[in-house]
Amino acid sequence: MSKLSMSKAIREGLYEEMLRDENVIVVGEDMGTMGNPFGITLGFLDEFGPNRVIETPISESSFTGMSVGAAMRGIRPVVELMYVDFIGVAMDPIMNQAAKMRYMTGGQVNVPMVLRAPIGAGRRNAGQHSQCLEPLFTHIPGLKVVAPSTPADAKGLIKAAVRDDDPVIFLEHKLLYAIKDEMPEGEYVIPLGKANVVREGKDVTIITWSRQVLFAKEAAEELAKEGIDVEVIDLRTLVPLDWEAIKASVSKTHNVVVVQEGYKRSGFAGEISSQIMEELFDELDSPVYRVAGLNVVPPFSPPLEDAFFPNPQDIIAGVKKVLEV
Amino acid sequence: MATEIKMPQLGLTMTEGTIAAWLKKVGDPVAKGEPIVEITTDKLTNEIESEVDGVLLAIIAEEGEDVPVQGLVAIVGEPGEKVEVSGEKAEAIATEEAPQAAAAVAVKPVEKSEGGRIKVSPLAKKTAEKLGIDLSEITEITGSRIRKEDVIRYSENKPKTEAAPTASAAVESAAPAPVVAPVAGDIVKPLSGMRKVIGKRMVESKVTAPHVTLTTEANVDKMIALRTKLNEKAKDVRMSYTDMLVKMVATALLHVPMMNASISGDNLILHRDVNIGVAVALDEGLVVPVVKNAERKGFAEISKEAKALIGKARENKLSMDELSGATFTISNLGGFGIDAFNPIINLPESGILGVGRIVRKPIVNENDEIVPGSMMALSLSFDHRVVDGALAAQLLSLIKDYVEDPDQMYM
Numbered sequence: 001m002s003k004l005s006m007s008k009a010i011r012e013g014l015y016e017e018m019l020r021d022e023n024v025i026v027v028g029e030d031m032g033t034m035g036n037p038f039g040i041t042l043g044f045l046d047e048f049g050p051n052r053v054i055e056t057p058i059s060e061s062s063f064t065g066m067s068v069g070a071a072m073r074g075i076r077p078v079v080e081l082m083y084v085d086f087i088g089v090a091m092d093p094i095m096n097q098a099a100k101m102r103y104m105t106g107g108q109v110n111v112p113m114v115l116r117a118p119i120g121a122g123r124r125n126a127g128q129h130s131q132c133l134e135p136l137f138t139h140i141p142g143l144k145v146v147a148p149s150t151p152a153d154a155k156g157l158i159k160a161a162v163r164d165d166d167p168v169i170f171l172e173h174k175l176l177y178a179i180k181d182e183m184p185e186g187e188y189v190i191p192l193g194k195a196n197v198v199r200e201g202k203d204v205t206i207i208t209w210s211r212q213v214l215f216a217k218e219a220a221e222e223l224a225k226e227g228i229d230v231e232v233i234d235l236r237t238l239v240p241l242d243w244e245a246i247k248a249s250v251s252k253t254h255n256v257v258v259v260q261e262g263y264k265r266s267g268f269a270g271e272i273s274s275q276i277m278e279e280l281f282d283e284l285d286s287p288v289y290r291v292a293g294l295n296v297v298p299p300f301s302p303p304l305e306d307a308f309f310p311n312p313q314d315i316i317a318g319v320k321k322v323l324e325v
Numbered sequence: 326m327a328t329e330i331k332m333p334q335l336g337l338t339m340t341e342g343t344i345a346a347w348l349k350k351v352g353d354p355v356a357k358g359e360p361i362v363e364i365t366t367d368k369l370t371n372e373i374e375s376e377v378d379g380v381l382l383a384i385i386a387e388e389g390e391d392v393p394v395q396g397l398v399a400i401v402g403e404p405g406e407k408v409e410v411s412g413e414k415a416e417a418i419a420t421e422e423a424p425q426a427a428a429a430v431a432v433k434p435v436e437k438s439e440g441g442r443i444k445v446s447p448l449a450k451k452t453a454e455k456l457g458i459d460l461s462e463i464t465e466i467t468g469s470r471i472r473k474e475d476v477i478r479y480s481e482n483k484p485k486t487e488a489a490p491t492a493s494a495a496v497e498s499a500a501p502a503p504v505v506a507p508v509a510g511d512i513v514k515p516l517s518g519m520r521k522v523i524g525k526r527m528v529e530s531k532v533t534a535p536h537v538t539l540t541t542e543a544n545v546d547k548m549i550a551l552r553t554k555l556n557e558k559a560k561d562v563r564m565s566y567t568d569m570l571v572k573m574v575a576t577a578l579l580h581v582p583m584m585n586a587s588i589s590g591d592n593l594i595l596h597r598d599v600n601i602g603v604a605v606a607l608d609e610g611l612v613v614p615v616v617k618n619a620e621r622k623g624f625a626e627i628s629k630e631a632k633a634l635i636g637k638a639r640e641n642k643l644s645m646d647e648l649s650g651a652t653f654t655i656s657n658l659g660g661f662g663i664d665a666f667n668p669i670i671n672l673p674e675s676g677i678l679g680v681g682r683i684v685r686k687p688i689v690n691e692n693d694e695i696v697p698g699s700m701m702a703l704s705l706s707f708d709h710r711v712v713d714g715a716l717a718a719q720l721l722s723l724i725k726d727y728v729e730d731p732d733q734m735y736m
Binding site for chain 1: 446447448449450451467468469470472473
């Protein structure tokens, strides 16, 4: 079994899809010669040529809009925002066009595009380059939202995202790009909407995604030493949400901590916790608790940034708060 | 060399057995094949025999203790031989002690807010409802609100007599009969394992299943004639009325599947097979061996099988499997000269047929003439949770039709 970093795994997935389907193209800043800041499209220009590897100026609004149009004509663009923070100028093509086209045309037109965007804090990138922003997308009907935590999942999910006939937002945590992990042999696709129970436990369920899965597993190992048996669910896909996986776990452990890196206020963790309280109230033995980023502008100062987003110690504290131990 | 005596598996479904009585004491000599301990399961009583000659060195499981299949029960060996209790039992003891240590949790009193509201988790509330516990009785909690574990701890420590009047609790409290002091000349005999099991199951049935008994009388002239004819023809079979009733009841149940059913939680299980239990009286009690798939068997096959089962029952040789899986029971007290009686359902079955004696009676026939006829009372007790009177009546009248005119079974 070979090991690959997440950036290499995503590269492999995209490469396989571009070989499989000539309608798949990549679009974005520095995608060609530089092969993107994280090397995800390195070598693609030589292999697939400028018609399928479209290097753009700094013009998120226009290249995103262009890709939505291309997708409506049957092309499968994989668009990259260099940072998810830049979605602001490109929100209209995503929110009002890509997400709504299938519905507003009565199914005559669909938009099979993927918007890839690095997310996350921890690189001292300050306020405009450190956000997660999942709720901007999960809030909009018509968009699917994926946020993998491992290289293997990232590859299988990017392939599923490319093959999906509707717009998929693919959020990649910058600090996961370099982390290597084992890869399955051969070709595989991981369906969207399937969570993964990465650790089984009976006392409390941690529901999370992306980089916080790693922190949750670390916290779970620590808590195990104190006799607290933690189950960790990696959602992998936020929309569609794997409700059955959540229901099964909550019905088993009866205590829930939802962990997200992004701002706590109006975050996706709040959505999950509301759904659990609406649907699984009688299963709960304690209030659902959120461990999340602080409601502040991401600081540049390293000690302040470290305090801004949750770490394993915060998760341990959250679990203990819920269990009152 | 010491030999371990283990709990045998007396049937496929047996998972544990209860030590009913020790027939030997530690230090007693035992011979190979000699019974040393009596065990009971929920279905039968049996004896474990020593596999070797020697001395009973150690009793591992005390009377009343439940032991899993293959669990250690006793050790037999040479006189004076030293035995060590194996790790298995030691582990079992250790695991039993562990929860007690964990149970010593730090608790604090429940705080009531203004207006007397108490904080309870939704799951704790649900659990309390299920266990029939009044949340206001819970005074000790580990955190800031009553949680499931607080309810469970309260429930486990609560004196049994305060238990909510659930069926099983009622069975427990009903079980100990009023204490009677023996006077001189009385004989005091401990209840056998079988008597205890019968007692428990009968009380359980009466408390759990609302019984209704329907009774009718059937003219058995044609059944008698058929039996006489068949027994004359067959060389190796001597068919009894009970054997014939097994077939008739099984056939009737195929037409009324709701009476061949068991309640399981919130579900009703309609059994595919019709397995008829036949109550057999023994000196020390009663057992109910089962004729499996009676609906598919002929009179001769049923008769042979029933004979074999009854024989084994008398010798206490029935296996657990031969005692399990009945979906309906027949109890025939006709041989004891009884006219009719109300039988108790053998749960989880839904019905039982009580059969009375055959007696010659004057009958008014269709021409308004009084003629002699052989009559037999049939009493069907059914579980009113499963069916209502009309359906039970349908079953009983079908059985009556078959008894009065066995040819109708071919319809």
